[in-house]
Amino acid sequence: LQEEGDRVPRARFGRRGCVLRKIFEDSVQEIKDFDVREDDVWVVTPPKCGTTWAQEMVWLLVHDLDYKTAKEQNLMMRFPYMEFSRFITEKTRKEYLKGLDTVQHAASLTPPRCIKSHLPKDLLPDQIWTKKPKIIYVAREPKDTAVSFFYHNxxxxxxxxxxxxxxxCFYEDIVGYAPFWEHMLDFWQLKDEPHILFNTYEEMKKDLPSVIRRTAKFLGKNLTEEQILRLAEHLDFKQMKANPSVNIEEKLSKMREEGKITEEQAFIRKGVVGEGRREMSPEMAARFDERTRRVFNEAVGGCPWKI
Ligand code: A3P
Incomplete structure (x- = not known):
């Protein structure tokens, strides 16, 4: 698999054998020992499930709809991707993160801290399960997730x-953060825990105001209908795509200038449901569906999607 991650060695971590760059082994314990606060708010997802979308929603809810700061400050600063600087190259850290140490930055945020992680359940800080901060999990139908991850790579x-x-490769669990199915299953099984809210990308697409309402309630925030609709408008695909505080425009415009990517390529890319069926061969789509049924319906008698 010829992606940047393959030019550096990878390894498997934790109970599920999560695929991450080998260098991450130096930081597994550090992350496990991360000091969690009860008033933290975490967004945990596998990559490409609508993380950024959920982060912007959650940050604004937690910070009483402070659109001004949301616009002025980059999402990575407001809502750091905790483990990120522990496995990227020094070059990426300098260029993309301007040298930021994401673990330290997450630790030093003013409470209530908003922290993002793509780590699976068993690699998250141990105190997540004792301090029980609020966790918003987002899952996405695996075929669509794989398509989004392909374009991301x-x-x-x-x-x-x-x-x-x-x-x-996605199916065989050799892409970064794989296995995706089991990542989602582990949180699906925790969905009734009071400190965990299990949302899906598909629900956000179908009825964003309802997801905002549910998430606000979970976070203990009272919003008027007008505020909910304004937030939904702010989170609309076109608005997010044009919002430099969330669309990593700085990095992408540099890549465009250097001729590394085309004008059309974008991080906030298409934002639709059902691409998997169009982009995969029917055989591959059937294999994905069979696994989704096996991992969810057959193993635990429930599934976030109708497959
Ligand atoms: P696509 O690649 O299918 O377009 P993540 O933030 O976890 O990396 O997820 C990225 C995916 O979420 C991308 O999916 C991106 O376009 C989509 N996304 C981001 N903001 C969105 C929004 N406001 N509405 C719908 N989809 C959005």
């Missing part, structure tokens, strides 16, 4: 391989 990891081959 083309954009940011220099993947030039075949699309169907990428899906095969």
């Amino acid at each position: 083309q954009l940011l990891s220099d993947y030039r391989g075949d699309k169907e081959f990428f899906f095969e």
